[in-house]
Amino acid sequence: MDIEFGARTDVGRxxxxxxxxxxxxxxxxLFVLSDGMGGLASGExxxxxxxxxxxxxxxxxxxxxVALIGEKLPGVSNVSNRLASAIRWANREVYQAxxxxxxxxxxxxxxxxxxxxxxxxMSVAHVGDSRxxxxxxxELTQLTEDHSxxxxxxxxxxxxxxxxxxxxxxxxxxRALGIEPEVQVEVNEExxxxxxxxLLCSDGLxxxxxxxxxxxxxxxxxxxxxxxxxxxxxxxxxxxxDNVTTLVMKYAPKAVGALGRIGRWFKGSEHGS
Amino acid sequence: xxxxxxxxxxxxxxxxxxxxxxxxxxxxxENGIVIDNPAVSNYHARVFSEEGRMMLExxxxxxxxxxxxxxxKMVTLKPGDSVGIGKHTIVVTESQEVRGTAPGGSTGNAWxxxxxxxxxxxxxxxxxxxxxxxxxxxxxxxxxxxxxMKVATxxxxxxxxxxxxxxxxxxxxxxxxxxxxxxxxxxWFAPKVAAQINxxxxxxxxxxxxxxxxxxxxxxxxxPTILTSGDLIEVAGIELEFLYRD
Numbered sequence: 001m002d003i004e005f006g007a008r009t010d011v012g013r014x015x016x017x018x019x020x021x022x023x024x025x026x027x028x029x030l031f032v033l034s035d036g037m038g039g040l041a042s043g044e045x046x047x048x049x050x051x052x053x054x055x056x057x058x059x060x061x062x063x064x065x066v067a068l069i070g071e072k073l074p075g076v077s078n079v080s081n082r083l084a085s086a087i088r089w090a091n092r093e094v095y096q097a098x099x100x101x102x103x104x105x106x107x108x109x110x111x112x113x114x115x116x117x118x119x120x121x122m123s124v125a126h127v128g129d130s131r132x133x134x135x136x137x138x139e140l141t142q143l144t145e146d147h148s149x150x151x152x153x154x155x156x157x158x159x160x161x162x163x164x165x166x167x168x169x170x171x172x173x174x175r176a177l178g179i180e181p182e183v184q185v186e187v188n189e190e191x192x193x194x195x196x197x198x199l200l201c202s203d204g205l206x207x208x209x210x211x212x213x214x215x216x217x218x219x220x221x222x223x224x225x226x227x228x229x230x231x232x233x234x235x236x237x238x239x240x241x242d243n244v245t246t247l248v249m250k251y252a253p254k255a256v257g258a259l260g261r262i263g264r265w266f267k268g269s270e271h272g273s
Numbered sequence: 274x275x276x277x278x279x280x281x282x283x284x285x286x287x288x289x290x291x292x293x294x295x296x297x298x299x300x301x302x303e304n305g306i307v308i309d310n311p312a313v314s315n316y317h318a319r320v321f322s323e324e325g326r327m328m329l330e331x332x333x334x335x336x337x338x339x340x341x342x343x344x345x346k347m348v349t350l351k352p353g354d355s356v357g358i359g360k361h362t363i364v365v366t367e368s369q370e371v372r373g374t375a376p377g378g379s380t381g382n383a384w385x386x387x388x389x390x391x392x393x394x395x396x397x398x399x400x401x402x403x404x405x406x407x408x409x410x411x412x413x414x415x416x417x418x419x420x421x422m423k424v425a426t427x428x429x430x431x432x433x434x435x436x437x438x439x440x441x442x443x444x445x446x447x448x449x450x451x452x453x454x455x456x457x458x459x460x461w462f463a464p465k466v467a468a469q470i471n472x473x474x475x476x477x478x479x480x481x482x483x484x485x486x487x488x489x490x491x492x493x494x495x496x497p498t499i500l501t502s503g504d505l506i507e508v509a510g511i512e513l514e515f516l517y518r519d
Binding site: 035037038073074075076080102103105106108110119120121128129136137139141145149152153155156158168169171172173174176179180186187188189190191193203 | 281310311312333335336337344346360392393394395396398401404405408442443444445447451452453466469471472473474475481482483484495496497
């Protein structure tokens with residue numbers, strides 16, 4: 001699959017340690033980002049445990065005899081169910097680790113993951129307030145809705161987006177990995193179209209930058225790595241109040257055969273229909 | 274005598290003297306220091322004296338109590354210590370230092386500088402359940418909620434498709450000629466993926482653009498748009514009606 005990607009994580013300008021982690025499994029076309037919480041070393045451990053577990057479990061379940069855990073989600077592909085199962089595993093791992101020592105009390109993590117499949121589709125799974133965005137035709141769409149106290153109120157019409165942005169409770173989550181023995185994983189499926197750019201990021205990015213800034217970086221960068229780097233640098237310039245992590249992926253199928261070109265010509269001739 | 278000064282960012286919210294009596298800290302109004310923030314447990318921590326020392330104990334709170342940035346269970350406090358609970362700070366100070374700084378005063382630099390704590394925190398389990406029940410009630414009274422027993426359906430009103438009606442059971446429904454498509458378009462010039470409909474976690478449905486920008490009730494959409502019963506969708510030469518059926 002022709003996915004170009006770049007990634008960057010940074011401690012920011014205020015924090016002393018980086019509690020974000022990411023993992024890429026380019027052979028699987030799987031991308032995972034996690035933001036740890038709990039302070040001291042436990043936030044770092046939680047996010048690393050999360051990204052590593054998700055990748056490992058997604059890999060294992062390529063073997064159909066390996067059982068998935070949790071309730072099978074209706075109306076989604078097997079890949080989506082494998083991803084949800086892998087995230088539930090990560091929840092258990094963090095939950096158990098948090099109970100092993102008093103210093104790890106409150107240990108937890110968010111997660112957001114994208115898994116592309118060959119046929120032009122992707123699974124988007126998340127828990128917490130790390131986000132996935134898609135840029136298509138100049139339009140930035142947030143593909144995940146935060147599992148946070150303020151986002152839930154916006155969704156229910158109890159608060160405006162503006163009020164949410166100004167709320168002092170923007171950091172309060174309703175769901176995270178490692179807090180309870182079981183977690184509800186949100187999984188969505190999306191089309192993947194030629195030219196789509198996808199962004200995974202921790203809250204350290206979108207708390208510092210506007211959508212318009214994100215769009216201009218994604219559009220103007222030479223390649224995904226430059227986009228990932230530039231977004232992190234801009235977040236730091238804007239204050240760098242938190243750890244910031246970006247994963248940028250671009251779907252750019254190469255080598256189009258003669259038939260494909262004719263197809264495109266037909267498509268091009270259809271403008272205005 | 275020492276005092277505990279509750280601060281949020283640079284403003285002083287409250288001062289409490291610490292004497293022989295214990296000072297409890299939490300969200301519940303019965304506490305000596307009340308912090309009304311969902312990140313704070315009802316009974317979060319306490320400050321008490323023991324053998325002449327001022328002690329701080331965290332009651333196993335979900336999001337923790339931090340002294341000078343370190344998460345603590347039980348510690349001895351001394352003047353100048355900064356106790357972080359959620360986004361609030363409690364500064365331990367000798368009472369004479371407090372004079373001249375009225376509550377709400379802006380002499381922020383009179384206080385020890387504390388690290389900017391903006392940790393992501395978790396609403397505790399009980400609070401979360403109560404909150405979700407409260408917001409669920411709001412959601413159900415609005416028009417957005419489709420109701421649990423209803424099935425979302427697309428009825429073809431005009432155009433060439435492989436069927437006359439489609440139940441939207443999948444998370445992703447594609448309209449187009451592609452092998453991914455549920456609503457299969459016919460004809461040479463039909464786009465591979467004209468538009469998509471997503472079912473979200475709360476079982477609401479959103480239509481979004483792909484190769485084409487669909488019209489909903491005669492207007493082109495500029496972002497993923499929620500569908501309500503009776504909406505008319507026009508895309509790639511076909512017209513579909515979105516309906517919830519019992």
